[in-house]
Amino acid sequence: MQSYTEENYLKTIYHLAEKTINVQTNAIAEQMQTKPASVTDMIKKLADKGLIDYIKYQGVTLTETGKNTAIDIVRKHRLWEVFLVDKLNFKWDEVHDVAEELEHIKSIELIERLDEFLGFPKADPHGDPIPDKNGRFAKTQFIKLIELKVGDSGTITGVSQHSSPFLKHLEKLGLTLGKQIQVSDVTDFDGSVEIRLSDKQVNISREVAKHILISSNGKN
Amino acid sequence: MQSYTEENYLKTIYHLAEKTINVQTNAIAEQMQTKPASVTDMIKKLADKGLIDYIKYQGVTLTETGKNTAIDIVRKHRLWEVFLVDKLNFKWDEVHDVAEELEHIKSIELIERLDEFLGFPKADPHGDPIPDKNGRFAKTQFIKLIELKVGDSGTITGVSQHSSPFLKHLEKLGLTLGKQIQVSDVTDFDGSVEIRLSDKQVNISREVAKHILISSNGKN
DNA sequence: TTTTATTTTTAGGTAAATCTAAAAATTATT
DNA sequence: AATAATTTTTAGATTTACCTAAAAATAAAA
Ligand SMILES: [Mn+2]
Ligand SMILES: [Mn+2]
Ligand SMILES: [Mn+2]
Ligand SMILES: [Mn+2]
Numbered sequence: 001m002q003s004y005t006e007e008n009y010l011k012t013i014y015h016l017a018e019k020t021i022n023v024q025t026n027a028i029a030e031q032m033q034t035k036p037a038s039v040t041d042m043i044k045k046l047a048d049k050g051l052i053d054y055i056k057y058q059g060v061t062l063t064e065t066g067k068n069t070a071i072d073i074v075r076k077h078r079l080w081e082v083f084l085v086d087k088l089n090f091k092w093d094e095v096h097d098v099a100e101e102l103e104h105i106k107s108i109e110l111i112e113r114l115d116e117f118l119g120f121p122k123a124d125p126h127g128d129p130i131p132d133k134n135g136r137f138a139k140t141q142f143i144k145l146i147e148l149k150v151g152d153s154g155t156i157t158g159v160s161q162h163s164s165p166f167l168k169h170l171e172k173l174g175l176t177l178g179k180q181i182q183v184s185d186v187t188d189f190d191g192s193v194e195i196r197l198s199d200k201q202v203n204i205s206r207e208v209a210k211h212i213l214i215s216s217n218g219k220n
Numbered sequence: 221m222q223s224y225t226e227e228n229y230l231k232t233i234y235h236l237a238e239k240t241i242n243v244q245t246n247a248i249a250e251q252m253q254t255k256p257a258s259v260t261d262m263i264k265k266l267a268d269k270g271l272i273d274y275i276k277y278q279g280v281t282l283t284e285t286g287k288n289t290a291i292d293i294v295r296k297h298r299l300w301e302v303f304l305v306d307k308l309n310f311k312w313d314e315v316h317d318v319a320e321e322l323e324h325i326k327s328i329e330l331i332e333r334l335d336e337f338l339g340f341p342k343a344d345p346h347g348d349p350i351p352d353k354n355g356r357f358a359k360t361q362f363i364k365l366i367e368l369k370v371g372d373s374g375t376i377t378g379v380s381q382h383s384s385p386f387l388k389h390l391e392k393l394g395l396t397l398g399k400q401i402q403v404s405d406v407t408d409f410d411g412s413v414e415i416r417l418s419d420k421q422v423n424i425s426r427e428v429a430k431h432i433l434i435s436s437n438g439k440n
Numbered sequence: 441t442t443t444t445a446t447t448t449t450t451a452g453g454t455a456a457a458t459c460t461a462a463a464a465a466t467t468a469t470t
Numbered sequence: 471a472a473t474a475a476t477t478t479t480t481a482g483a484t485t486t487a488c489c490t491a492a493a494a495a496t497a498a499a500a
Binding site: 035058 | 490494
């Protein structure tokens with residue numbers, strides 16, 4: 001059984017491992033809003049428990065057990081987010097912090113029944129896939145909106161930034177999950193992207209375009 | 221802001237204060253499954269924070285702030301229990317431990333929306349009253365079944381014991397909340413009580429009868 | 441290949457929540 | 471009222487998760 005803190009470390013390492021093979025001490029410290037020295041302490045403990053492989057000065061990787069544990073926490077986090085949005089009418093920018101707490105509730109029964117209650121959802125309110133009870137989930141094939149060329153179209157199926165200001169901004173622009181979009185222009189001057197929606201046209205900065213994930217349905 | 225542990229102490233003191241004015245160190249220790257020495261430490265901290273009044277060797281009482289905090293935790297605990305039973309199909313004997321964790325999730329928004337989602341329930345699955353968001357709730361007038369005389373009747377509206385074995389036992393006997401009952405006999409030999417239900421007759425021990433709460437609707 | 445910069449670890453310490461063993465205060469019994 | 475029993479508190483440690491400051495290792499630059 002892991003502590004609340006250990007679980008947060010495992011989840012952080014899991015997410016960082018999606019970008020780099022070996023996860024570095026400083027990266028964990030930044031993500032966890034703590035100091036590298038504290039990370040080193042925790043890393044040793046997790047290694048002793050067989051949840052990560054650790055070579056001094058070389059960063060860490062999750063073991064099979066560690067990875068499974070992390071995925072289980074991610075599963076809980078995302079299911080709770082669905083609950084908050086679908087059942088309690090939270091907005092997609094309001095759910096993260098609460099889910100950050102709820103994900104640590106320890107009851108297999110609870111999460112399985114919640115999953116059923118929610119209708120076994122496949123994705124959370126941000127488009128992130130929800131692992132099933134065996135930890136399996138489809139690796140989603142997303143393209144960053146920024147990578148689309150003029151004329152390309154697709155559907156918004158995810159975001160790679162979960163901050164409230166960002167999500168509120170998208171909401172205001174009407175760029176929510178499931179929306180069909182087409183890139184109508186890319187401005188030479190600042191690289192900002194002109195998006196055609198079914199009913200209107202909006203302009204978004206490169207920074208915003210980087211964090212919108214598209215499931216492409218055909219190039220032009 | 222209180223820690224998880226502080227919250228559990230406050231809740232324990234609150235419940236013990238329903239029976240005695242001054243709550244004693246040993247009583248808290250027993251309830252919290254910890255040692256009196258640990259309780260003394262925590263008591264000092266809670267007193268420093270202004271959540272309890274404490275005179276050495278004289279036990280403690282909750283301050284207004286402490287009481288409000290405790291009631292808020294009780295509110296959360298009971299709402300989560302309703303959620304588990306009404307929405308996730310848990311049995312009334314399965315919810316306590318999970319609610320014990322869920323009650324510590326810190327989000328006012330969450331609990332108010334949950335309350336609404338559940339239809340502002342007035343009682344939890346064990347018949348205990350749920351405080352509203354201002355901490356107010358009707359003081360329920362229960363009579364212990366053991367106190368009824370032969371011929372008295374009433375409705376089962378609560379239990380004063382939440383252990384799984386006890387609740388499963390009641391379930392098996394058909395003695396669940398809302399059931400109409402009448403005391404048809406009290407055995408001389410062991411004081412066990414004969415209960416008439418709408419469709420059958422059951423015999424329960426004094427020990428069981430002590431923990432069933434009845435809202436009386438007329439004596440004979 | 442030195443030197444410099446960055447990253448990571450170690451050393452030593454703090455605060456929260458617990459413990460055991462022993463001392464002190466209160467309560468009950470003779 | 472004196473003694474015994476019970477309750478409560480103190481003293482001194484331990485564990486977990488942090489911290490700062492300094493040392494060590496690795497990576498980058500000159
Ligand atoms: Mn978390
Ligand atoms: Mn999410
Ligand atoms: Mn609790
Ligand atoms: Mn209850």
